[in-house]
Amino acid sequence: MTGSNTREAFRATDGSSGQEDSPRQLTTVRGASDSVFRVAAHGGGVVVLLSMTLVGLFLAVRGAEAIAAAGPSFLTEQDWEPNSGRFGIAAVLFGTVVIALIAIFVALPLAVGTATYISEYAPLGLRPLLVGIVDLMAAIPSVVYGLWGMFWLEGAILPVAQWISTYFGWIPVFNVPNFNPGDPLATPTVFTASAFLAGLVVAMMVAPVAASIMREVFAQAPIGEREGALALGSTKWGMIRSVVYPFGLGGMIGGAMLGLGRALGETIAVYLVISPVFVIQPNILQTGSNSISSLIALRYGEASPFELSALMAAGLVLFLITMLVNFGAGIIIQRSRSGAAS
Amino acid sequence: MTITDTPRPQRRAQRPGRITRTSVPGRDGRSSHPTRPETRRNLARIRRDDVLRVVGAAAAAVAGTAWLFAQVFPFEGPLTFVVIAYLLFVGFFVVLISFDDNRVTVTDRVAAVVMHSLAAVLILALAVVVVFTLGRGSEAFLNWNFWVQDLSLAGPLDPMTVGGMAHAAIGTLIMISISLAISIPLGLLCAVFLAEFPSPFARLVRTVVEAMTALPSIVCGLFIYATYILLFGFDKSGFAASLAITIMVLPIIIRSADVVLRLVPSTLKEASLALGTSQWRTIWHVVLPTSKSGLMTAIILGTARGIGETAPVLLTAGYTTYYNLNPFTGPMVSLPFATFTLVKSPEPSQIARGFGAAAVLMVLVFVLFLVARIIGGKGAGVLSPGGQARARAASLRDAERFAHRDPVITGPNDSPAPSPPALNDRKGTL
Structure with a gap:
């Protein structure tokens, strides 16, 4: 027996003198297959991380060239003439945000109503079918919505736009300068291909996405609280307003923001219905609007290398906005009471 | 020892005239099982x-x-x-x-x-x-030629009985196949990495992947257009479009697969590890089969997104009216892109062809979606009736095998227990 061993034995019996018991260090011996698998899995993670970072970095570097060349006027200039050095995203960014806001403004009531109907009012036997239909709507390709907007909605919406402009034209947003309601021969073509139309088409794409998130959240509202509200004499609507909506508030906001993220990035449906203009167009009913993604689709073909950088800068701005919105939505959903479980 | 004379007050239940019956939930067979989830009352009554x-x-x-x-x-x-x-x-x-x-x-x-x-x-x-x-x-x-011909012979003024969309359908299938061949293995591997090897690095990867789900689809196309086509000098081709679709679909698949994998009960994994299995075997035989339906749903929904997206293809594939079976050379067209191009034409017959392509695309997405709902939509470990029957049959076989086994290891002279067939059996049931 060596000296150190006896000292350890002494310490172990005499608990008061200094050294506490420490947890054993567990060493894991991995087999060959496990080691290979670990390396492969980490490799998969690294490959994905590298490729994704590459895309982001490439966009950032190429975009930064154009932004550096344009300076601060990149945010204020409305024209898009990169080859003559006069370009900025003021008009397209404004158009993108306006279209997305119209879409959310229309889609939010539809989504809340549909989600509430499915989770609270629909007959039990019908619910799975309705859930399927709403999820299916979210999967319909955007070009189909674009066709619908271009060939069906445009004709159907003209009288509505005209009516809004005639009776609510005193609100600046709904005013259409070239349209005189008093003139019986006034042509309704000033209402075609407007931001309003694009917003409606995008709303149709956004509503199912938001509705399916909201429905999931509403369905999680605790039965005990629902029945408590009903037992206190509340009507069904009272129960929904005082239990379901407060419980699902985080999901409602998060769902709407995820929908907004989708609306911001939508390309084809918007491209098909709008006629592009490069001015800030605050009159949403009037012909002409623009969005960043349709600007890219419109201009990439004949772009010089510098113009391509400019398009990437625009794409980068769009990407950053969408990312902010999506992360915000994720955080709101997670922090909320209903999202804590998921 | 003292005995109290005063009688204890009679319990309420023992008083005359009262029915005493204690019911234990679940004992009498009528009341519901305590662990069964509460079911909601339906309050929708119509007067x-x-x-x-x-x-x-x-x-x-x-x-x-x-x-x-x-x-x-x-x-x-x-x-x-x-x-x-x-x-x-x-x-x-x-x-x-x-x-x-x-x-x-x-x-x-x-x-x-x-x-x-x-x-x-x-x-x-x-x-x-x-x-x-x-x-x-x-x-x-509704014309048969729409399904079997390409558009090379059909001019804008030709009637509907000439020309079809087969080249676009084939192009769509080739593009999505290449894209899935890259994104399914890589996506699942990365999702397994995120769910099974938690570390600060995995958190970083997860954050980046979540950020990339926000990448607008047109920017994916723009990236491939600027690198693969302009920087490296390749032609517009089906492969370039597949790459763009991959960049778009990969984060979507990883994200939803990660969510599904994290739902696998840790008790199952721990049970497997406690039996002495390696981590690799645990994932292959326990985690992946348990979350199979959810993973299929993730893949199929990603596929539906990838098939329907026009913007990445618009920038990278080029437009053609001919069959092109080679994804690496020459332009190749997909159904949404063909729709997009055709409906911009002023000619009614071209527009009708565009609508036809859109209808085919929509039906394709519906079918994929139906398949996803039939396979998926169930929680981790929830089996279909057929799967339940198979699992029951397997455990019955195991029970019989155990019953027929010789009494084992009483002394050093006994013959060894028949373990190899047992191992084989187990492999089959997992």
Whole structure:
């Protein structure tokens, strides 16, 4: 027996003198297959991380060239003439945000109503079918919505736009300068291909996405609280307003923001219905609007290398906005009471 | 030892005239199992009064609107009619209820009507989108040549009986196949990495992947266009489009697969590890089979997104009217891209062909979606009836095998236990 061993034995019996018991260090011996698998899995993670970072970095570097060349006027200039050095995203960014806001403004009531109907009012036997239909709507390709907007909605919406402009034209947003309601021969073509139309088409794409998130959240509202509200004499609507909506508030906001993220990035449906203009167009009913993604689709073909950088800068701005919105939505959903479980 | 004389007060249950019966939940077989989730009562009851009020208000609204349109306001268009009729309907409805009920009830009924109608609007709009596309497209896709020919011989003025969309359908299939061949293995591997090897690095990867789900699809296309086509000097091709679709689909697949994998109960994993299995075997034989349906759903929904997206293909594939089976050389067209190109033409026959392609695309997405719902939509470890029967049969076989096994290892002279066949059996059941 060596000296150190006896000292350890002494310490172990005499608990008061200094050294506490420490947890054993567990060493894991991995087999060959496990080691290979670990390396492969980490490799998969690294490959994905590298490729994704590459895309982001490439966009950032190429975009930064154009932004550096344009300076601060990149945010204020409305024209898009990169080859003559006069370009900025003021008009397209404004158009993108306006279209997305119209879409959310229309889609939010539809989504809340549909989600509430499915989770609270629909007959039990019908619910799975309705859930399927709403999820299916979210999967319909955007070009189909674009066709619908271009060939069906445009004709159907003209009288509505005209009516809004005639009776609510005193609100600046709904005013259409070239349209005189008093003139019986006034042509309704000033209402075609407007931001309003694009917003409606995008709303149709956004509503199912938001509705399916909201429905999931509403369905999680605790039965005990629902029945408590009903037992206190509340009507069904009272129960929904005082239990379901407060419980699902985080999901409602998060769902709407995820929908907004989708609306911001939508390309084809918007491209098909709008006629592009490069001015800030605050009159949403009037012909002409623009969005960043349709600007890219419109201009990439004949772009010089510098113009391509400019398009990437625009794409980068769009990407950053969408990312902010999506992360915000994720955080709101997670922090909320209903999202804590998921 | 002291004995108290005073008798203890009689328990309530022992008093004469009371029925004493203690019921234990679950013992008598009638009451529900305590661990079974609560089921919701259905509160949706319909009364005759409600129906009559709705019908009355609707009739009054339609009649009133018709009168307004004919006599008072110079409105036009069916949409305006519907909007005004709806507003009148809500007004009449409120008036009808307020004859009998108080304000609280009026609010409740009106809220119910509004919710019903919002849902109806959304679903009606979906029906219009689908029926309109199928209807306009039927002119093209009801001809057999639409399914087997390409557009190379069909000019803009040719009738519907010439030319078809087979080249676009084949292009779509080739592009999505290449894209899935890259994104499924890589996506699943990365999702397994995120779910099974938690570390700060994994958190970083997860954050980056979540950020990339926000990448607009057109920017994916722009990236491939700027690198693969302009920087490296390759031609526009199906492969370039596949790469763009991969960049778009990969984060979507990883994210939803990660969520599904994290739902696998850790008790299952720990049970497997406690049996001495390696981590690799645990993932292959426990984690992946348990989450199979969810993973399939993630993949199929990613596929549906990838098939339907036009923007990445628009920038990278090029347009052609010919068959092209080689993804590496020459332009290749996909169904959404063909739709997009054709409907911009002023010629009605080209537009009809575009609608036909859109209809085919939509049906393709519907089929994928149906498959996803049939396979998926179940939680981790929830089996289909067939799967349950198989699992029962497997455990029955195991039970028989155990029963027939020789009594084992009593002394060193006994023959060794027949373990190799047992191992084989187990492999089959896992």
